[in-house]
Amino acid sequence: MSAAKKLKSLVLVTLGGxxxxxxxxFWRNDEKFYRSFIMPVIHFLPAEGAHNxxxxxSKYRIFPTSLYKDPESLSVRLFNKTFSNPIGIAAGFDKNGEAVLGLKDLGFGFVEIGSVTPVPQPGNEKPRVFRLLEDKAVINRYGFNNDGHDAVYERIKNIKSSGFDGILGVNLGKNKTSTDAINDYVQGIKKFGPVAxxxxxxxxxPNTPGLxxxxxxxxxxxxxCALVETRNSLEEKPPLLLKLAPDLSFQERKDVAEVIQKPECKVDGLIISNTTIERPSSLxxxxxxxxxxxxxxxxxxxxSTEMIRDMARLTHRSVPIIGVGGISTGQDAYEKIKAGASVVQIYTSLVYEGPPIVDKIKKELVSLLKKDGFKSINEAVGTNVFK
Ligand SMILES: Cc1cc2nc3c(=O)[nH]c(=O)nc-3n(C[C@H](O)[C@H](O)[C@H](O)COP(=O)(O)O)c2cc1C
Known part of the structure; x- marks a missing residue:
């Protein structure tokens, strides 16, 4: 065999291997492979391009389905529903309800779509998303770019009969130019109440002025008070959750806790937290x-963990909490659960680590529960509220 032929075979064998x-x-959702090969390539793309x-x-279900079977210890009973595991995808990833089935494939126990506004809107000018690689952080000012209630509703109205057996949350926003915020949310409740x-x-x-x-x-x-009344008028009465900013002062947190426990405007759950407008000196x-x-x-x-603890205390643990903010390990999720969150969500860590992060967090959480002698997530919820 000539030297050229030998070299060609060597190249082919190497490429094949x-x-x-x-x-x-890829098929096995290998963490190291994503971290060393796929994610560095993805990070060459502009942040919004990579997001799209x-x-x-996810929409075309190109990512392989997770091979991890959720153990019984991860199952959570909340809002009269069973979550097969407590890890959800936070709002803002699938703004338009296009990728619900694909996200479930990745192993998420629940999927929250949106934020959706009554009429479609383009959001802010680009660029509007920035990766802070060194800080494992993102800054976004998308400004509720979305397809609007009608288009999103059409996509998800039959989701339960098309094989989605998870929990679906719909996150509602208001249009930038709307002068009647309450009406925007009322419309959202009427539209999505029957399917969410x-x-x-x-x-x-922070990206819609005055919101x-x-x-x-x-x-x-x-x-x-207006929203609870609207919800109560529906045949299906979905739980109404309130998503809070982490930038509220302690007095503002106390005020929120007081209002949301009043019977006439009782909130069924809190999501803590949204993004912050603060820029910590550690960046x-x-x-x-x-x-x-x-x-x-x-x-x-x-x-966000400290805010979860504050709100759990201020509400005497009477309002369930979905914890979100900076979770990238089982330990991070566990800290939020012990601080009072019943289930948690992730977004930014998915940007940095890719789909294997979902199973990684679940596996680590199972070991942490076992180590501390808890048989289920429910047993661990709020064990550090008064620490
Ligand atoms: C690019 C981007 C877009 C987001 N869009 C929304 C949104 O439309 N509605 C919303 O309630 N939260 C939105 N969020 C906030 C997330 O749902 C979440 O509360 C926040 O990012 C903290 O979680 P994380 O640290 O795991 O990302 C967005 C976050 C990011 C990074």
Missing amino acids: YSTYAGIS LAVMC DYLVINVSS RSLQSKESLRELF INVSDKNETGGLSGEPLKQV
Whole structure:
């Protein structure tokens, strides 16, 4: 065999071997393979392009289905439903309800879509998403870009009969140009109430002018009294959850706790938290940290855990909490659960680690529960509220 032929065979064998390794690693959702090969390539794309690609891959179910079978210890009973595991995908990833089945394939116990507004809107000008790689964080100012109620409703109205056996949350927002926020949320409840397992009233996005002032005592009382009445008028009565900003002062947290426990405007659950407008001094990134928008990921982790603890205390643990902010390990999820969260969500860690992170968090959580002698998530919820 000539030297050229030998070299050609060597190249072919190497390429063949590498392709087989890549194919098997992809199919097995191999963490190291994603971390070392796939994610570094994805991070060459602009952040919004990578986000759109990930949504497309989930929509067309290109990612392999997780091979991990949720053990009984991870199952959670909440809102009269059974969550097969406590890890959900947070709002803002699948804004338009295109990828629900694909996200379930990744192993999520629940999927929250949105935020959805009554009429479609384009959101803010691009660029509007920034990765702070060194900080494992993201800053976004998308501004509720979405297809609007009607289009999203059409996509998900039959989701339960098309093989989706998970829990579906719909996160509701208000249009940027709307002058009647309450009406925007009322419309959302009427539209999605019959098809969602829970609804989220998002008054905490920093990217819609004036939105976050709806968290103030009087506005919140007026808003929730109207929304609870609308929900109660429906045949199916989905739980109404309130998503809060981590930037509320202690007095504002106390005010929220007081309003949401009043029988006439009682909230069924809290989501803690949305992104922060703070820029902690610990941030390493210099080029993008001063971009306007909400910061998510690792730098939000402790702040959101402490807020979960505060709200669990202030409500005497009478309002269930979905914990979210900077979770990337089983330990992070466990800290939020012990601080009072019944289930948790992730977003930014998926941007950095890819789909294998879902199973990784679940497996680590199972070991932590076992180590501490808990037979189920429910037993661990809130064990550190008064620490
Ligand atoms: C790019 C991006 C878009 C988001 N869009 C929304 C949204 O439309 N509605 C919402 O309630 N939260 C939105 N969020 C906030 C997340 O749902 C979550 O509360 C926050 O990112 C903290 O979780 P994480 O640290 O795991 O990302 C968005 C977050 C990111 C990173």
